[in-house]
Amino acid sequence: MKPLMERVKDEVLVCDGAMGTQLIEKGLPLGECPELWAIKRHKVLFAIHNSYIKAGADMITTNTFGANRIKLKKFKIDKKLAQINSDAVKIAKAAAADKAYVLGNIGPTGEYLEPAGSLKFDECYDVFLEQAKILEAEGADAIIIETMTDIEELKAAVIAIKENVKKIPLIACMSFSKTKQGAYRTTSGATIPQMVDEVLMTGVDVIGANCGVDIEQMTEVIARMRPLTTAFIIAEPNAGNPKLVNNKTVYAQSADEFSKHIPALINAGANVIGGCCGTTPEHIRKIKEALKR
DSSP: OOOOHHHHHHOOOOOOOOOHHHHHHHHHOOTOOOHHHHHHTTTHHHHHHHHHHHHHHHHEESSOTTOOOOHHHHHHHHGGGGHHHHHHHHHHHHTTTTTTEEEEOOOSSSSSSSTSSSSOHHHHHHHHHHHHHHHHHHTOSSSEEEEEEOOOHHHHOOOHHHHHSSSOOOEEEEEEEEEESSEOOOTTTBBBHHHHHHTTTTTSSSSEESSSSSSSHHHHHHHHGGGOOEEEEEEOOSSOOOEEEEEEEOOOHHHHHHHHTHHHHHTTTTTTEEEOTTOOOHHHHHHHHHHHO
């Protein structure tokens, strides 16, 4: 395959959809660590990756979203950090088999940085670097940082990776939601212009947004982001807004309804389109079909 950044210059690429939704459908128990549970059932994880590739995904994300030292320590399995990240990349690469790019997935620590919390910037830097080095060493084609809400935590991750993991591209996403005033902010108050200004200064290859909003609002987010930068942009909306049904969170937007908004999302300026919470291989298939049209 061509290098990832060469492909994205010439075409709109498709990323995969939700991992958590799929794992729950396959039997992930409440309270289990998704990353460890899945590598113990590597055939299940392989099948999920494979289903997204068959649906048309040009890239898949490793099941390592919460596989950082801080989150794994809460499950008392931080000593398995290297194994979890390493095995997750190997499983994704086996499924990709040179048919799709593998993105090493990094999520937030779940802790607040000083002064809001007790996590120091340098410690945060080290946590993300530790994970990113393993993802790179195992052969990830790029690193993707997702679902960040704190600009300082995102900067710690980006700086750690750009200073030390220089051979592969870096994608950075934040999660925005719409305020009553009509603006888009993260839960910690970061704005779209702030993200663009502060993150692009660090040399990120692709910026964008994931989670937080449905595809209509994601189109608004990308439309507001595009005039601020010439960088490539990734968009990963949820399958509608979450609803509580029988004490279960449900994302009910169908793949057909989701795909109706793909042309508008492209026109808004997205270069890579995937899905977040609630999206399935069928949603990804419909994205691919919309792009072909």
